Amino acid sequence: EAQVTQNPRYLITVTGKKLTVTCSQNMNHEYMSWYRQDPGLGLRQIYYSMNVEVTDKGDVPEGYKVSRKEKRNFPLILESPSPNQTSLYFCASSPNLGGKEKLFFGSGTQLSVL
Amino acid sequence: ELKVEQNPLFLSMQEGKNYTIYCNYSTTSDRLYWYRQDPGKSLESLFVLLSNGAVKQEGRLMASLDTKARLSTLHITAAVHDLSATYFCAVDPTGANSKLTFGKGITLSVRP
Numbered sequence: 001e002a003q004v005t006q007n008p009r010y011l012i013t014v015t016g017k018k019l020t021v022t023c024s025q026n027m028n029h030e031y032m033s034w035y036r037q038d039p040g041l042g043l044r045q046i047y048y049s050m051n052v053e054v055t056d057k058g059d060v061p062e063g064y065k066v067s068r069k070e071k072r073n074f075p076l077i078l079e080s081p082s083p084n085q086t087s088l089y090f091c092a093s094s095p096n097l098g099g100k101e102k103l104f105f106g107s108g109t110q111l112s113v114l
Numbered sequence: 115e116l117k118v119e120q121n122p123l124f125l126s127m128q129e130g131k132n133y134t135i136y137c138n139y140s141t142t143s144d145r146l147y148w149y150r151q152d153p154g155k156s157l158e159s160l161f162v163l164l165s166n167g168a169v170k171q172e173g174r175l176m177a178s179l180d181t182k183a184r185l186s187t188l189h190i191t192a193a194v195h196d197l198s199a200t201y202f203c204a205v206d207p208t209g210a211n212s213k214l215t216f217g218k219g220i221t222l223s224v225r226p
Contacts (some may be wrong), residue, residue: 033214042202042218043157050212058213090156102147102159102213 002027006091006106010051014114021076021109023091031096032074033058033103034066043090049074050096056099081113116134116141118205120217127193127224135220137186137203145177146186147204151219193224 004025013019025032033048035058045058063085066078074093078085080094088110090104117140129134129186137146148160161170163179170177174197176189186203200219206212 031212035216040218043204045214048212056212059215092157100145100164101163102162103149103157105156105158107156110169 004091004093004104006109008109009107010110012112015082016080019078021089023073023074023106025093027093029093032093034076035043035090037090038087052077067109083113086113087111116205116207116215118203118215120203120220122220123218124221127222129194129224129226130192135188137217139184139205141207143205143207145206146179146180148188149202151200156218159189169209195224197222198222
């Protein structure tokens, strides 16, 4: 089944403890992206990747890192999480055919930083 | 800075009636996307609109794009309970599906 898989679904951590949220897609998509969703703010893009080894900042990249060493994986790294990074995170991918394709979203990761 | 505005933010709809919701954006773009999110769930794609005048229909939903007015509309025909969800529009001014900016979403609630 074609899908974008995020793990974990729920995560509670403490300030400063490094964490990684994994994202994997099995559709051979070139484009992958991370978003955070906060009440009243909609979705905001954190980072995106147009292909392997190519990443770029979205609108709210501060406090996050990403890597794209393989086409299928795009992990989101929080080196030193803070409470203001408590949010619902979504990973998404698309074939990136000139922006004519829809995004496929993962199920989301609800992160709480205490 | 690109701004994407959706209104209203919340709409209570009566079953069987027609409604229209709007998405305005502040910079030139000839492509716009609509997504649906059910409570506690992920987002799923509804429509991809790729040019001025584009119109797409799926069931009771019809989306259109006017790039000159920088406006997209989502028309709901004969609302049913299953359409209760939050609807997001998103704009990509780069034309490459890279820096996607989402609106804050419109929550639709259909009552009997």
